[in-house]
Amino acid sequence: MSTPPLASGPEGPHALRPLLDTVLDALRDGTRTRGGPLPAGGPDTIAAHMRDAVGDVLPDNGDPDALRTLVHALTAGSTDPADPLCAAHLHCPPLAVATAADLAASALNPSLDSWDQAPAASELETLVTRALAREVGAPEAVVTTGGTESNHLALLLARETHGAALRLVCGTNAHHSLPRAAWLLGLPDPVLVPAPAGTLDPAALDEALTTLPRPLLVAATAGTTDAGLIDPLPDIATLCQAHGTRLHIDAAYGAGLLFSNRHRTQLTGLEAADTVTLDLHKLGWQPIAAGLLTVKNPHDLTALHHHADYLNADDDTQAGLPDLLGRSLRTTRRPDILKIAVTLKTLGRTGLGALVDQVCDHAHTFAALVHDHPGFELHDRPTLSTVLFRPTHATDATVAAVRRKLLTDGRAVLGRAHLDGRLWLKATLLNPHTRPDDLAALLKLVEGNTPR
Secondary structure (H helix, E strand, O other), X not given: OOOOOOOOOOOHHHHHHHHHHHHHHHHXXXXXXXXXXXXXXXXXXXXXXXXXXXXXXXXXXXXXXXXXXXXXXXXXXXXXXXXXXXXXXXXXXXXXXXXXXXXXXXXXOOOOOOHHHOHHXXXXXXXXXXXXXXXXXXXXXXEEOOHHHHHHHHHHHHHHHHOOOOEEEEEOOOOOHHHHHHHHOOOOOOEEEOOOOOOOOHXXXXXXXXXOOOOEEEEEEEOOOOOOOEOOHXXXXXXXXXXXXXXXXXXXXXXXXXXXXXXXXXXXXXXXXXXXXXXXXXXXXXXXXXXXXXXXXXXHHHHHOOOOHHHHOHHHHHOXXXXXXXXXXXXXXXXXXXXXXXXXXXXXXXXXHHHHHHHHHXXXXXXXXXXXXXXXXXXXXXXXXXXXXXXXXXXXXXXXHHHHHHHHHOOOEEEEEEEOOEEEEEEEOOOOOOOHHHHHHHHHHHHHOOOO
């Protein structure tokens, strides 16, 4: 039996080229097989198809057609975020140029736990993270797997700076990863501040900061998961300054507005935060994962410093080899920064800003369609690219059933959100190629599947 070829090295490109043709053909054919935004039939049907395609997971003798078979099966059984009727989650269709860069990262396989495994990637990461940090007025940033890890890391840095008695103060609208991070880190139970309009109430926050013992960490949100709302950041920043309280802003969703000249003013106040969560596999159109955490005080990052002689021996560090272990809680890390760097360089601020503007415009167009339709109720005008709506006079049970029917039939992917004591359908529009006709078709599908 011949030795399988490798992806890198002198023969790597030659070995990959025919395999890429196989993958691209399987992606094309699998998409045709699926025929819509997600496969029809529901969990049992899709699981059965996948079991049939896989067969024996570890056969005695290998199958040379396994790549084609499994990529086709995965594609046919996947939700496609590039389909305009796929609009449930903060799950973006990745840019082709970013995906191509990610292939190079996989082929080269640098590991960012020591300089000798990733000499160029480590420098690229430094350059790009600092450039993105400057966008929010911070000198440093570290790469994470997304918003959850960034929020967890923000609480860890705050705890190591201010002590284990640190208490998280956040709105009831905050992402679930924040109170979960407090639990994981052994911090006191978080204080949840009311968010009656979907955003953190400054008056209630002021009262909490006036009465609670120190130390405290306030976490605000720039782009809520349910409705895409932005907390009143300038007011929150002013309160934190007045009360001498540390501030973290979870901008995993909303940070993409920084690229838009038209929308970036909505993030005024971001520069006041001690740490900020960014997530470019949302409004950045990156393949997962592409998260960052910006840090205003670089000294806070000393909490991540760690020594492992085989990775960052003291004499190597003194001789000038960069120490990478202090950039993450993880050891082995792939160079996710490459796809981000390629995207920033290829599209520039103008190109990325145009994509942000397009999806925000799509949200306003869809909201107008809902508002003008007598059979639907609009929750509110969109702040980012999320629209909440529901059939007029429908019960919550009906709203939930309509969503599940569209999923089971493979017709459309919509999310759900509870606000104002009711259940809403959620359209999160992240596809810049979506057309007005697609939005009208989405609304018509919901209408046609709502019992009268």
